[in-house]
Amino acid sequence: MVKILIGCAGWSYKDWLGEFYPKNLKPGRFLSYYANYFDYTEVNSTFYNLPNENVVRKWLNDVPDDFRFTIKIWRNITHKKADVDGAVRVFLARMRVLEPKIRGYLLQFPPQFKQTERNFHHLTRILEKLTTEKSIFVEFRDNTWFNPNLLSQFIDGEKVVLVTNYKEGIRPIYLDNQSVYFIRLIGDRELTKFNRIQRDQDEILEEVKRKLDSWERQPGIREVLVTFNNHFRGFSPKDANEFREARGISYQDFKKQLTKERKKQHSLMDFV
Template sequence: MNQKSGGMIRIGIGGWTYEPWQGAFYPEGLPRKRQLEHASQRLTSIEINSTYYGAQKPESFAKWYEQTPDDFVFSVKAPRYATHGKVLADAGEKIERFITGGLAQLKHKLGPINWQFMPTKVFDPADFEAFLKMLPRDIDGLALRHAVEVRHESFRTPEFIELSRRYGVAVVMGADSKHPLIADVTAPFIYVRLMGTQPGEALGYPSRTLALWAKRAKAWAAGATPDGLPRLASALPDAGRRDVYVYVISGHKVSNPLAAMSLIKRVK
């Protein structure tokens, strides 16, 4: 979706296979093999979650590429075997195995890679920088974008923000969850995971909350910094256009596609 005053805003969900979505999001009787096709025609992005749990075949990435519209974008959740080690500096071989394991088959539909860390992972500046240094900038001619999802209170420090900015890595904003919300802008793109959809809300979130996140997404896309979010460091000056990725994840999961589609309508 083109933003006249900003970058691209991509909105979607985590994964596309979830049994309660049958009838709520997918038409009754829709074959499972057509669920991605259906979802990609109503959303503008999906975060691939299966990659977190294990390696996927290059043929699978190629199939997902073929089943989605030309302007669709996937983000990809990096495998836990690369982020759950005690010493992150030892993850180089695991990072390379994942990056060269078929991602390039997504071609221009490859969006950011989300490197998610355990809630018990404590911020060690030297070790974390060693990890960031190993993240490749491209694969087979495709530029790579990296985001880090940290979930321990120790990361709530300006030193972490400065380090992320130095390497151009986005800090995932995990909103409405039990984990710390770190909302500082650290990269030329924004990565948000909305994790608090609620039962009893027709669209997962109240209308005012959806309107607020749509407003924030448009501000980020235009290069501005929206008000009302906590910061650990000085705000970056208003910059050029940024791409924005927003995923409705977790929470009352059955409502997540409806919340995402509502956000898409609101940012148009």
């Protein structure tokens, strides 16, 4: 049976207050609350800056043992071509404390990272230096990389996995013969408020569901990760729950919990 991890691209969104998080929940408790409803999330903040060790340790302690993270790799590694070795060493050392709960690392390249000999060398050098037992998920944002013969030189579908990206202007590629798939439902950057569903993405969702249906019949496929970004439809917790429901995967109804919290608050107000 194919294992499916479904979650959101991040958890620290103030727009979720009152819609996913209880209205008065402090940001320091967001992750532990999120982990009551989902068993997986993506960490995007590590792309911009290295968190201090106390922050990483808090992530570890805020979630149960079976919770999993994918960690977006620091942009000093992907976007700069100088001192890759040193940047990788520092990054992996900082993440080491979280390793027991890390599913893999997301290696995301910018749109201007086109398929050239120099860029290919940069990519393979990074992969060589990422000495971790965890999977490396490689995401391209330029279509010149999507040549199966080229991809087969560094994608093995288990340790190094191609990301299937649903983002404006990018072709969503599903390579054959991968045992692990990583699907990122990103959307575009037009939406700026993230507290409700604001657009129809049924065609894409149906395509992903058909893929999952077909993989259930393929014994070589072991695991699928599905990440919803707020930009995809406007409110990724609802996306993730609806997708779990459609797959027949058990889920917790966060709306019911919010209703209970509101009733509790109203009851307390009666005594003021």
